[in-house]
Amino acid sequence: MDLSRWLTAAVAANNDWAKSYGSFEPRPALAVDDAEFAAAFGRFVERLADNYPFFHPRYAGQMLKPPHPAAVVGYLTAMLINPNNHALDGGPATAAMEREVVQQLAAMFGYDTHLGHLTTSGTIANLEALYVARELHPGKGIAYSTEAHYTHGRMCRVLGVDGHAVPVDDRGRMDLDALEELLRSHEIGTVVLTAGTTGLGAVEPVHEALALRDRYGVRIHVDAAYGGFFALLAGTLGIPAEPWRAVARADSIVVDPHKHGLQPYGCGAVLFRDPTVGRFYLHDSPYTYFTSEELHLGEISLECSRAGAAAAGLWLTFQLLPPTGDGLGRVLAAGRRAALRWAELIESSGRLRLFQPPELDIVSYFAGTSLTEIDEASRRIMQAGMTDAEDPIFLSTLRVGAERFARRHPAVSADADGARVLRSVLMKPESETYAEQLHRRIEQLTA
Numbered sequence: 001m002d003l004s005r006w007l008t009a010a011v012a013a014n015n016d017w018a019k020s021y022g023s024f025e026p027r028p029a030l031a032v033d034d035a036e037f038a039a040a041f042g043r044f045v046e047r048l049a050d051n052y053p054f055f056h057p058r059y060a061g062q063m064l065k066p067p068h069p070a071a072v073v074g075y076l077t078a079m080l081i082n083p084n085n086h087a088l089d090g091g092p093a094t095a096a097m098e099r100e101v102v103q104q105l106a107a108m109f110g111y112d113t114h115l116g117h118l119t120t121s122g123t124i125a126n127l128e129a130l131y132v133a134r135e136l137h138p139g140k141g142i143a144y145s146t147e148a149h150y151t152h153g154r155m156c157r158v159l160g161v162d163g164h165a166v167p168v169d170d171r172g173r174m175d176l177d178a179l180e181e182l183l184r185s186h187e188i189g190t191v192v193l194t195a196g197t198t199g200l201g202a203v204e205p206v207h208e209a210l211a212l213r214d215r216y217g218v219r220i221h222v223d224a225a226y227g228g229f230f231a232l233l234a235g236t237l238g239i240p241a242e243p244w245r246a247v248a249r250a251d252s253i254v255v256d257p258h259k260h261g262l263q264p265y266g267c268g269a270v271l272f273r274d275p276t277v278g279r280f281y282l283h284d285s286p287y288t289y290f291t292s293e294e295l296h297l298g299e300i301s302l303e304c305s306r307a308g309a310a311a312a313g314l315w316l317t318f319q320l321l322p323p324t325g326d327g328l329g330r331v332l333a334a335g336r337r338a339a340l341r342w343a344e345l346i347e348s349s350g351r352l353r354l355f356q357p358p359e360l361d362i363v364s365y366f367a368g369t370s371l372t373e374i375d376e377a378s379r380r381i382m383q384a385g386m387t388d389a390e391d392p393i394f395l396s397t398l399r400v401g402a403e404r405f406a407r408r409h410p411a412v413s414a415d416a417d418g419a420r421v422l423r424s425v426l427m428k429p430e431s432e433t434y435a436e437q438l439h440r441r442i443e444q445l446t447a
């Protein structure tokens with residue numbers, strides 16, 4: 001699709017809609033001269049050049065890429081109206097869109113009942129899930145693995161709940177024996193399983209943890225902020241089906257459409273399997289909720305104002321690339337194949353080694369035979385790649401402790417307390433055809 005054409009159409013659609021309300025006299029206070037704007041815009045574009053090329057397959061670092069053009073047009077068109085999805089009074093159209101996309105997300109995970117909404121981020125979505133968890137198990141702690149996103153520990157402190165970090169196995173997934181030992185203390189009310197850890201993309205054993213839920217009466221929350229859309233590939237491309245199938249039985253789920261759902265930032269989501277948890281959000285707002293007896297999204301979310309435009313962007317994207325195997329699934333499949341292909345190349349490389357095989361689309365790798373050497377090589381390769389004007393590449397690093405390293409690579413000399421390895425998230429479909437080039441370039445930089 002031609003983005004310029006549809007951005008123009010967005011402005012035209014807004015003008016047509018606005019005209020239906022009749023004309024009024026514009027006031028000078030907000031008036032800006034076009035020549036003045038041109039100058040400011042010039043300075044602005046110059047400032048923005050100080051960025052990394054997230055759109056290009058040369059960028060193989062963090063979880064970053066531009067939104068899909070459909071998301072951009074959807075977001076912008078709605079933003080010209082600027083609805084607030086807090087209340088139906090803030091914009092009924094985008095509130096309805098939000099309910100539809102949340103329904104689509106719930107269906108993707110196999111929930112047959114749900115209550116949910118979009119959030120500003122995965123962090124806020126997880127905060128909401130942990131808040132409900134605390135209300136249901138007051139005085140009890142929350143367990144998550146040492147590989148869980150750092151915000152779980154932080155949000156436990158915000159909520160005044162004891163957070164417990166559970167050790168992981170040699171692939172970076174929660175060790176369920178260690179979890180069970182903790183559960184025997186009966187101090188835990190909720191267990192967070194991460195389906196796709198942020199560092200390595202490890203999928204924790206949700207299916208096995210469910211058995212412990214029944215035995216110890218705990219809640220299971222699945223943090224799938226990064227990994228959630230890989231549910232569309234469960235049982236294909238070497239992604240085991242069991243953990244993803246089990247997500248349907250979790251008590252709550254978080255997924256970030258602003259990571260793998262092609263959206264701009266400002267789009268997370270939380271889903272609860274039991275709609276009656278809405279009671280924990282009960283509040284009265286003297287300012288809002290006038291026009292309708294129907295549910296207002298602000299009545300089931302901790303945040304007040306939220307961008308209706310975020311729901312609009314996701315809604316329009318899902319019209320074209322729905323969260324199904326042949327919609328969005330095909331986008332994720334290309335990144336997954338890129339990770340598998342690159343892992344193969346690394347395994348047969350004389351210079352690079354896999355830190356561990358990729359479970360989703362994150363590839364972790366290193367060069368060197370001691371922790372000191374490895375750390376220095378990671379730093380040097382990343383630096384050299386980013387600063388080469390002719391043929392740059394952009395990577396990221398992950399810091400790994402000596403013990404974690406030794407469990408995967410006992411032959412590596414542990415001459416330091418840890419090392420940075422290189423880490424690439426291959427979340428663009430274009431990475432599939434670029435994997436060999438990327439690999440060759442990194443091998444060059446290793447020399």
Ligand SMILES: *Cc1c(COP(=O)(O)O)cnc(C)c1O
Pocket residue numbers: 120121122123124126149151194196197198223224225226227256268
């Ligand atoms: C990214 C991420 C988060 C935090 O989400 P934000 O949208 O960055 O706030 C939480 N958990 C996991 C597993 C993540 O990957």
